[in-house]
Amino acid sequence: MSTLEIWLLAVSLAIDCFTVSVTSGIILRRIQWxxxxxxxxxxxxxxxxxxxxxxxxxxxFNHLIESYDHWIAFALLAFLGIRMIREHFKDSEECSFDPTSLKVILTMAVATSIDALAVGISFAFTGFNSIGQLFSPLIIIGIASFVLSIVGNLIGIFFGKRFNLRMELFGGLVLIGIGVKILVEHLFL
Known part of the structure; x- marks a missing residue:
């Protein structure tokens, strides 16, 4: 794989992180570095x-991982999405979906990175024979996700303030949509 292809792959993997970060920024409404x-x-x-x-x-473990990784990603994202949708229908004082919570952050991080597991499996079959060869792609993937996550949070705050959005419903639907996308890609493509 060329460096350009690795960057494109990294950005593609980071899109889910970006989307979840935009939603989190909208919910937070202020910069929390x-x-x-x-x-x-x-x-x-x-x-x-x-x-x-x-x-x-x-x-x-290829046969074991491949058969259910998409179900795990879907379940985690659907769980978070349903939780956010429920928060939308509560009074703002009752809302408990907290994108600042470490438990929520870890759940979102794992759920949005399940696709990357499949990428790692494909690395094994496309000529990456040692950890040394993987070092650069892994760093690039991590950097892309890190940067797009921060950019997503800032964009979310901008739109949340500008349009006075309460986005738990939208965010929940986005998370469920990402989960369904992962499921459909693995089941039908």
């Missing part, structure tokens, strides 16, 4: 870690 950096770190970390895990497991 600590939260943004924590979210970006975990998104980047898991996006880089999952291909490594996929690459390691490709020769031994």
């Amino acid at each position: 600590r939260t943004f950096l924590k979210m970006a770190f975990f998104f980047g970390f898991f996006q880089a870690l999952m291909p490594l895990i996929g690459w390691f497991g490709a020769s031994r």
